[in-house]
Amino acid sequence: MNNPEGARMAELFVKAPLPMTTEVVASGSELIGNVTLSISENPLGVGGGKASAEIKSYNEARELAKSLVSHLAPIEKGSSTGCGDGRELVKTNTGEDQVVSPKLFGGSVNAAAGMQVISGSELPGKPYEKIFKTIADTLTAADRRLGAHIDTHAHGEASHCGSLDGAQKIYAAAGSNGDALQPLVKYFTEKLGFNFDVNEYAQQVRRSAEFAASSSFETWNGAKGINETIARGGLVRTLEGGDHDDPAHGHKENLITVILREGVSLRKEDFISANKGKQTFVVTFPQLIKKAEIMTVNPDPAEASLEVARKVQAGILFQLAHALVVPDGTQYLTVIE
Numbered sequence: 625m626n627n628p629e630g631a632r633m634a635e636l637f638v639k640a641p642l643p644m645t646t647e648v649v650a651s652g653s654e655l656i657g658n659v660t661l662s663i664s665e666n667p668l669g670v671g672g673g674k675a676s677a678e679i680k681s682y683n684e685a686r687e688l689a690k691s692l693v694s695h696l697a698p699i700e701k702g703s704s705t706g707c708g709d710g711r712e713l714v715k716t717n718t719g720e721d722q723v724v725s726p727k728l729f730g731g732s733v734n735a736a737a738g739m740q741v742i743s744g745s746e747l748p749g750k751p752y753e754k755i756f757k758t759i760a761d762t763l764t765a766a767d768r769r770l771g772a773h774i775d776t777h778a779h780g781e782a783s784h785c786g787s788l789d790g791a792q793k794i795y796a797a798a799g800s801n802g803d804a805l806q807p808l809v810k811y812f813t814e815k816l817g818f819n820f821d822v823n824e825y826a827q828q829v830r831r832s833a834e835f836a837a838s839s840s841f842e843t844w845n846g847a848k849g850i851n852e853t854i855a856r857g858g859l860v861r862t863l864e865g866g867d868h869d870d871p872a873h874g875h876k877e878n879l880i881t882v883i884l885r886e887g888v889s890l891r892k893e894d895f896i897s898a899n900k901g902k903q904t905f906v907v908t909f910p911q912l913i914k915k916a917e918i919m920t921v922n923p924d925p926a927e928a929s930l931e932v933a934r935k936v937q938a939g940i941l942f943q944l945a946h947a948l949v950v951p952d953g954t955q956y957l958t959v960i961e
């Protein structure tokens with residue numbers, strides 16, 4: 625393994641956040657209607673990362689979670705998938721203003737790459753750069769506008785997207801925390817309407833570890849992910865990176881929000897300003913199904929539906945593994961459906 629951080633992750637263990645408490649909350653928007661909001665009774669994570677929450681108590685987290693609801697909105701047609709990073713948008717590479725977009729950690733391509741690698745469609749040892757390019761081509765050919773991000777002080781080989789820069793660490797975290805993450809992966813797989821396959825899951829965890837330990841990352845860096853996105857006409861958002869000497873790079877996420885309602889996302893900037901700078905990670909999981917369908921190659925309908933299910937399960941594992949790498953382990957998990 626060429627990344628000592630990846631090796632360190634193997635020693636850390638997730639504190640499983642389930643059970644969840646659930647209540648129905650009015651959204652205040654006719655377009656969205658009422659949503660069901662659930663919040664984990666314990667924070668999620670291991671404290672592997674630097675994104676630090678100001679909120680430390682369950683009740684405070686619950687109040688903040690409730691305030692999400694009035695900032696939900698329908699996803700803008702044709703908008704590109706942004707990262708689940710909670711920091712505020714400063715600008716985009718094209719000057720476009722996509723406010724309500726789907727969100728997955730890593731943006732369009734890295735989220736799909738996680739799905740492909742962990743579901744076994746890509747083999748250990750293959751250069752990650754090559755996998756990324758192939759997936760960027762596939763998504764573009766399917767008429768998907770690519771999305772990725774940097775932050776205000778990104779330079780050189782780093783994108784300052786924790787997913788692009790830390791891809792190897794994230795695969796390692798998925799590999800080393802498989803048992804601890806299993807209840808959550810099962811929970812979300814079933815919430816998305818798929819059967820959780822425990823044998824397949826064991827293989828996915830093993831593949832994650834093998835891939836992290838392979839030499840696939842030797843030519844990879846986050847800036848390459850950004851360049852590939854721009855080369856295909858994608859949207860690159862610049863997020864607020866905070867003071868130059870801030871080790872958290874402006875990260876102040878207090879929640880990890882999973883949106884299960886199809887076609888809905890968060891007006892992140894409105895949420896931040898309404899809550900005096902408090903942030904939330906946010907991912908829109910129905911987007912995983914769309915990506916899985918694009919990536920599925922099996923021509924037989926029955927086989928294809930199994931392939932989609934495997935990819936969705938793998939995509940969930942990859943997304944949840946981010947929670948072990950970027951945040952400091954004090955964030956509560958919030959689910960909106």
Ligand SMILES: [Zn+2]
Nearest residue numbers: 707709785786
């Ligand atoms: Zn990111």
Ligand SMILES: [Zn+2]
Nearest residue numbers: 775784865873
């Ligand atoms: Zn930064």
